[in-house]
Amino acid sequence: MSDMKKALVIGAGIAGLITARMLSDYYDEVCIIERDELPSEPANRQGVPQSFHPHRVLPRGGLILEHYFPGYNDELVALGAIPSQEEKVVIANRYGTLVNKANAASSFKIASSSRALLEWVLRQRVRNIDHISFLTNTEVTGLMASEDQRSITGVYTKERGRDHQEEMLAADMVIDAAGRSSKLNRWLGKIGLSVPEPEVLKVSLGYSTRYYKIPPSIQNNWATVITESDPAQGMRAGMLWRIENDIAGLLLFNAGGDEYPSTHPDEFQEQIKLLFASDDNIALIDQLEPFQGPRGYRISESVRQHFELMENWPSGLLVLGDAFCSFDPIHGQGMTVAAIEAETIGKCLDEQRMHLEPQFERQVLHRMQQAIEPAWWLSSVADLRWKGVVHIGHSRMKGVAFAQKYINLFNKQAMKKASHENNKHLFILQFLMNALILPPREFFKADVLNMILNDNGSEEELELRAELGVQDPERFQQRIDELLPSFQLEPDGRIKKLLESIQHALSK
Ligand SMILES: Cc1cc2nc3c(=O)[nH]c(=O)nc-3n(C[C@H](O)[C@H](O)[C@H](O)COP(=O)(O)OP(=O)(O)OC[C@H]3O[C@@H](n4cnc5c(N)ncnc54)[C@H](O)[C@@H]3O)c2cc1C
Structure with missing residues (x-):
């Protein structure tokens, strides 16, 4: 028996690629098993049907990606992606419109590209690592386990498109990064392990996306436009953005299952114009030349598994990405959360080198849960504003009504201060929290x-005061502490340094 340590990653999506890169620091051999044949150029593929739709990396994800793939963002830009520093951003909500020449995101290096281009850049980086290999056109069909079911010893695979027999592939560690279509619960059931009920957000959301060529005449007066949803009025969210090859995308979104955005070209165009109400935006949209879509995407549920509750969770098995917890994509969190999870596994593997932890995998799952709590809570708080969206879990989600009122009043003040007083302090604060950089407790203070x-x-202020139930400012903090989840986040030196430098810049 060789001493070489081997890890298998199921899925070559974004989570799988980051994970393989991270594992390459700890394992002698890493193999990514992917059911698709992988394209030889940046292109969408069958295994990730969501790739047609916009994919943005949040700043926290960008920081982690730069750590594992130094210079990846510059490479994206060299291939035509749009650097955030060059974007003029228009943000509109029920309280007004703000035009940001250099937006808050511009201090972070986040290029705007298609998902296909991002995946391509990361995949090429991974391909260049000697001890990582790809096994494509191959589907994982189950888990190999030790006789006592206490450890996973590999996977069963099948070559796709042929009636081949199942093969066995042994490994010291198997990581499921198979996305929303993961069969992990079923595979665990097959080896006699029962899985706890997941937490579910019944979100019933609909996307509709259409792509256009940007004619040269409008390339210089370009702006990214974001219209925020207003669920109380049943108003959708919309986005106009730019990616490589002079292509623009338009997106419509709503949750709650009522009247999904249209995929009929004329209706889509009408719905877009209704939302992008300003004359400037409409003039811009009118000059775009449609060439793909509109295409829809619907999701009934966001699902957060709670595998860490399984006392008999086997060794040699981990899971991350959408297979572990999936999100409403409008908040742009999925890839960033996958990066946070991969980084958490890396930290645990570092510690494991120093000190062997007997229930290592369960501990890792537990720490990943803590790390993703802000993302899950923030997106749930936002989604639960839509009529018809329901949270189902072991316990009630804490602080939802308070947070919704707080954020509502915050949005109003942030827009007022930014557009009338040119003070973007509040806007930046909220941007940093949604970017998963600022811990929520720093925002709710x-x-x-x-x-x-x-x-x-x-009206908003009265509602918030009633929710708080205290008039005395000194008791505010105590009430906030009672109302909100505690978010037990591990200290992160990189984030701390970054926040200090932002605070410093803001105080000038
Ligand atoms: C409409 C939409 C828009 C989105 N927009 C954003 C955004 O703006 N920002 C963001 O961060 N996130 C976004 N997301 C979420 C994002 O797509 C995922 O969170 C992210 O890609 C991480 O997913 P993953 O790698 O876990 O799964 P995926 O990217 O879905 O990859 C899973 C991979 O596993 C493979 N696979 C599945 N089963 C098997 C098997 N049995 N054997 C072998 N291979 C298998 C699949 O072929 C695929 O390649 C969006 C999602 C949707 C639906």
Whole structure:
């Protein structure tokens, strides 16, 4: 028996690629098993049907990707992706419109590209690592387990498209990164392990995306436009953005299962114009030349597995990405969360080198849960504003009604200060939290609350004061602590440094 350590990764999506790169620091051999044949150029593929739709990396994800794939963002730009520094961004919500020449994202290096191009760049990087191999056109069909079912010893695979027999592939570690279509629960069931009920957000969301050629005449007056949803009024979210090859995308989104955005070209165009109400935007949209779509995408549920609750979770098995927890894509969190999870596994493997932890895999799952809690909570709080969206879990999600009122009033103040007083402090604060950089507890704080509670008895302010149930500013913090989840996040030196430098810049 060789001492060489081998890891298998199921799926060559974004989670699989980051994971393989991370594992290459710890294993002598890493093999990615992918059911698709992988394209020899940037292209969408069957195994990731969502790749037609916009895919943005959040700044936290960008930081982690730069760590594992240094220079990946510059490479994307060299291949035609749009650097965030060059984007003029228009943000509209029920409280107004803000035009940002250099937007808050511009201090982070996040290029705008198609998902296919991003996946291509990461895949080529992974291909260049000697001890990582790809086994494509091959589907994983089950888990190999030791006789006592306490450890996973490899996987069963089948070559696709042929009636081949199942093959066995042995490994010291198997990581499932097979996305939303993962069969992990079924495979665990087959080896006699029962899986706890997952937490589910019944979200019933619909996307509709259409692509256009940008004619040279409007390339210089280009802006990215984001219109935020207003669920109380049943108003959709929309986005106009640019990717490589002079291509623009338009997206419509709503949740709650009511009247999904249309995929009929004329209706889509009408719905877009209704949302992008300003004359400038409409003039811009009118000059775009449609060439692909509109194409829809519907998701009934976001699912968060709770495998860490299994006392008999086997050794040699981990799971991450959408297979572990999937999100409403409008918040752009999925790839960033996958990066956070891969990084968490890496930290645990580092510690395992120093000190062998007997229930290592379960501990890792537990730490991944803690690391992704802010993302799950923030997107659930936002989605639960839509009528018809329901959370089902072991316990009630904490602080939802309070957070919704707080964010609503915050949005109003942020827009007022930014557009009338040119003070973008609040906007940046919220951007950083949604970017998964600022821990939510730093956003929901008494001093921030004090900044927004000066709205002279507006409806939003009265509602928030009633929810808080205290008038005394000194008791605010105590109430916030009671109302919100505790978010037990591990200290992260890189994030701490970054926040300090942003705070410093803001205080000038
Ligand atoms: C409409 C839409 C828009 C989105 N927009 C964004 C966005 O803007 N920003 C963002 O961060 N995230 C976005 N996401 C989420 C994002 O796609 C995922 O979170 C991210 O790709 C991580 O997923 P993954 O790698 O776990 O799964 P995937 O990317 O789905 O990859 C899974 C891979 O596993 C392979 N596979 C599956 N089963 C097997 C098997 N049995 N054997 C072998 N291979 C298998 C598949 O072929 C695929 O290659 C969006 C999602 C949707 C649906």
